[in-house]
Amino acid sequence: MRVLPIVRREYLERIRSKAFLIGTLVGPALMAGLMILPSVLMAKQRGKPLRVAVLDESGALKETIEDALRSSTEEGRRRFDVHATADGDANAVRERLKAQVLDGSLDGYLFLPRDALERSVAEYHGKNVSNVMDLGLMDRAVEDALIGVRLRGAGIGDERARDVMRRLDLKTVRLSATGEREDRGGSFFLSMILLMTLYTTVAMWGAALMNGVIEEKANRVVEVVVSSVSPTELFAGKLLGIGAAGLTQFLVWTAFMLALSLYGGAVAILGGLKLPEIQPLVLVLFVVFFLLGYFLYGAMYAAVGAAVNSQQEAQSLVFPVMMPLVFGVMLFPMVLSSPDSGLSVFCSFVPFWTPLLMFLRVTTLTPPSWQVLLSIALTAATVALLNWAAARIYRVGILMYGKRPTFPEIVRWIGRA
Amino acid sequence: MRFRESYTAGDLLRLPYSSAVDAPAIRLQGVSKAFAGHKAVIDLSLEVGRGSVFGLLGPNGAGKTTTLRMVMDVFAPDAGTVELFGGRASRALLDRVGYMPEERGLYPRMGLEEQLLFFAEAKGTARSVARSRLPVWLDRLELDGKWRSRKLNELSKGMQQKAQFIASVLHDPELLILDEPMAGLDPVAASLMRDVLLELRRRGKTLVLSSHQMETVERLCDAIALVSRGEKLLDGPVAEVKRRYGRNTVVLAYEGDGAFLASLPDVAAVSDFGRYVEIRVGEGGDPQAILQAAAERLRVSRFEIVEPSLHDIFVEQVKGHGEAAA
Numbered sequence: 001m002r003v004l005p006i007v008r009r010e011y012l013e014r015i016r017s018k019a020f021l022i023g024t025l026v027g028p029a030l031m032a033g034l035m036i037l038p039s040v041l042m043a044k045q046r047g048k049p050l051r052v053a054v055l056d057e058s059g060a061l062k063e064t065i066e067d068a069l070r071s072s073t074e075e076g077r078r079r080f081d082v083h084a085t086a087d088g089d090a091n092a093v094r095e096r097l098k099a100q101v102l103d104g105s106l107d108g109y110l111f112l113p114r115d116a117l118e119r120s121v122a123e124y125h126g127k128n129v130s131n132v133m134d135l136g137l138m139d140r141a142v143e144d145a146l147i148g149v150r151l152r153g154a155g156i157g158d159e160r161a162r163d164v165m166r167r168l169d170l171k172t173v174r175l176s177a178t179g180e181r182e183d184r185g186g187s188f189f190l191s192m193i194l195l196m197t198l199y200t201t202v203a204m205w206g207a208a209l210m211n212g213v214i215e216e217k218a219n220r221v222v223e224v225v226v227s228s229v230s231p232t233e234l235f236a237g238k239l240l241g242i243g244a245a246g247l248t249q250f251l252v253w254t255a256f257m258l259a260l261s262l263y264g265g266a267v268a269i270l271g272g273l274k275l276p277e278i279q280p281l282v283l284v285l286f287v288v289f290f291l292l293g294y295f296l297y298g299a300m301y302a303a304v305g306a307a308v309n310s311q312q313e314a315q316s317l318v319f320p321v322m323m324p325l326v327f328g329v330m331l332f333p334m335v336l337s338s339p340d341s342g343l344s345v346f347c348s349f350v351p352f353w354t355p356l357l358m359f360l361r362v363t364t365l366t367p368p369s370w371q372v373l374l375s376i377a378l379t380a381a382t383v384a385l386l387n388w389a390a391a392r393i394y395r396v397g398i399l400m401y402g403k404r405p406t407f408p409e410i411v412r413w414i415g416r417a
Numbered sequence: 418m419r420f421r422e423s424y425t426a427g428d429l430l431r432l433p434y435s436s437a438v439d440a441p442a443i444r445l446q447g448v449s450k451a452f453a454g455h456k457a458v459i460d461l462s463l464e465v466g467r468g469s470v471f472g473l474l475g476p477n478g479a480g481k482t483t484t485l486r487m488v489m490d491v492f493a494p495d496a497g498t499v500e501l502f503g504g505r506a507s508r509a510l511l512d513r514v515g516y517m518p519e520e521r522g523l524y525p526r527m528g529l530e531e532q533l534l535f536f537a538e539a540k541g542t543a544r545s546v547a548r549s550r551l552p553v554w555l556d557r558l559e560l561d562g563k564w565r566s567r568k569l570n571e572l573s574k575g576m577q578q579k580a581q582f583i584a585s586v587l588h589d590p591e592l593l594i595l596d597e598p599m600a601g602l603d604p605v606a607a608s609l610m611r612d613v614l615l616e617l618r619r620r621g622k623t624l625v626l627s628s629h630q631m632e633t634v635e636r637l638c639d640a641i642a643l644v645s646r647g648e649k650l651l652d653g654p655v656a657e658v659k660r661r662y663g664r665n666t667v668v669l670a671y672e673g674d675g676a677f678l679a680s681l682p683d684v685a686a687v688s689d690f691g692r693y694v695e696i697r698v699g700e701g702g703d704p705q706a707i708l709q710a711a712a713e714r715l716r717v718s719r720f721e722i723v724e725p726s727l728h729d730i731f732v733e734q735v736k737g738h739g740e741a742a743a
């Protein structure tokens with residue numbers, strides 16, 4: 001097999017480059033960051049309890065409210081550090097609290113006007129009023145306390161009151177053929193990350209292939225090589241060698257994600273974080289769709305590379321190649337919101353979009369396996385056809401120097417004997 | 418070739434391997450090639466014998482490179498046939514050929530050693546075999562060991578040129594095709610290259626050089642073909658080509674103003690080399706008459722009747738061809 005030296009050369013050249021090393025190692029770090037960061041940020045926001053004080057104009061609610069705040073917890077941790085409020089003239093106290101908030105010794109204070117109980121109103125004054133999670137918690141705690149007071153006024157005991165006021169806990173459960181699990185948005189986040197990874201890597205490795213072809217042509221190495229191996233073998237060798245480098249990177253990433261979902265979960269739980277779970281099937285398809293996408297777009301990229309003399313010339317021809325890929329990304333929201341609609345199903349069967357959209361459907365609402373398999377088969381057939389055409393364009397193009405051919409000219413090369 | 422029950426002697430001669438001994442290394446018959454209407458090679462026929470050093474000469478744009486590319490099966494000819502070792506170009510036959518194209522091409526960011534092994538592998542030579550041969554070639558071309566792991570773009574032009582040469586010989590070809598082998602070499606490297614080529618010739622290899630450096634060709638080649646504007650003007654063994662031109666050249670060194678020499682009746686052409694002139698004697702002209710005329714008006718320090726140099730033949734033929742075509 002004369003293709004092997006070519007594959008080997010291309011593969012080694014890629015994986016020995018600094019860009020590969022950085023991409024392969026920084027990629028997982030970035031992905032881990034993207035997966036963990038939101039949880040970390042939320043935890044950090046929740047990290048320190050809010051230092052608050054209660055200013056009650058009526059004077060009757062203060063203790064109840066303070067107790068309610070002290071006892072309100074999120075995931076077993078107290079969220080409010082209630083500071084004592086000095087007695088005295090309400091306005092003077094208010095000024096002092098304001099000063100405390102401004103100098104940073106207090107995060108905020110809760111102001112209950114005289115008619116707070118009747119009108120069910122309260123104000124929170126703080127430097128930061130956008131920490132929705134904590135303020136939501138405060139809202140609930142104060143509301144519950146006020147309702148409690150009212151119920152007690154109506155002669156209903158605390159025990160009864162708590163019974164009556166039990167809140168709704170709405171859990172979202174993701175159903176799939178492999179089972180059901182609670183999901184709090186993590187899986188959406190994960191599929192977006194995987195999808196963007198697919199999109200960028202297919203485009204990136206396709207472009208790497210194109211640049212490799214252009215470089216070989218510009219350096220005139222190609223003439224030496226095709227006096228030894230046939231242009232078709234050279235084409236296949238480059239496609240496979242660069243694809244193998246891409247696959248290596250993908251496998252490193254996938255192994256990393258697998259490790260993260262197997263062991264990282266435990267670490268995350270220790271740290272009080274929640275990570276989205278990754279199904280092995282999704283990972284397998286992640287790799288499969290990368291390969292399909294690479295061979296599909298790579299063929300077109302290679303054909304463009306063979307037709308031009310320089311990377312500058314390639315720009316205008318690359319655009320039509322990139323179009324379907326970019327368009328596929330634009331269809332994400334549509335497929336995401338209704339993965340099983342007729343249009344979504346149809347789009348996921350278009351070979352140019354299958355690697356992205358069928359994968360998106362797999363991560364959101366697992367389609368029947370025949371759909372997945374059929375789409376893979378259709379894409380594979382398209383890959384074969386495109387590579388056949390690209391190899392023929394390549395064969396003519398790599399020894400053609402001078403004026404950049406027009407698109408119709410390039411298409412005619414396919415038919416040339 | 419399909420297998421048949423019996424073969425005639427003629428069939429056997431046409432088999433790529435059995436005919437290998439007596440068939441010429443290269444045989445072109447009526448080969449033509451055009452690019453976008455421009456005729457690069459027109460009805461070219463030539464033969465390169467086994468073990469010979471063959472010079473393909475011609476001015477820039479004569480079609481030398483296109484011809485060599487067709488031999489290497491980089492292009493297919495529009496018409497005519499190309500044979501290597503008596504057979505139509507095939508992978509097996511091309512593996513026995515080494516090729517150094519005019520436009521040098523190596524991978525700029527690949528290590529020297531790695532790169533040379535790759536090119537040998539691409540020709541079907543096992544990596545281990547190529548690895549064992551490599552030090553010999555690196556030594557012979559005076560490429561120091563410290564450069565082995567360097568990337569190509571860290572090497573000087575001359576070193577890259579040597580690397581390109583090794584890339585074309587590492588698979589130990591029987592036939593070596595070198596497009597402008599001396600171009601870009603300094604005199605020391607050029608003389609080293611000439612020695613290496615002569616060694617290969619002694620080892621029975623067939624060499625084809627394209628060049629317009631007549632001095633190199635004259636020293637190395639047994640036979641030549643001269644092409645211009647895609648057409649062959651002449652070919653044959655160097656000695657025969659010269660004999661065909663006869664002993665009709667006079668070398669004359671003198672003091673004084675020799676401007677009148679060109680207008681002498683026996684003189685066809687004068688080339689001024691500064692310290693001496695080469696005079697081509699016209700048809701039926703007498704070298705002695707030229708000497709007499711010169712001696713009357715100049716102080717002659719050297720007079721010699723010589724064979725014409727390839728340079729003169731080249732210039733004259735190409736000029737004549739250009740005028741005829743114009």
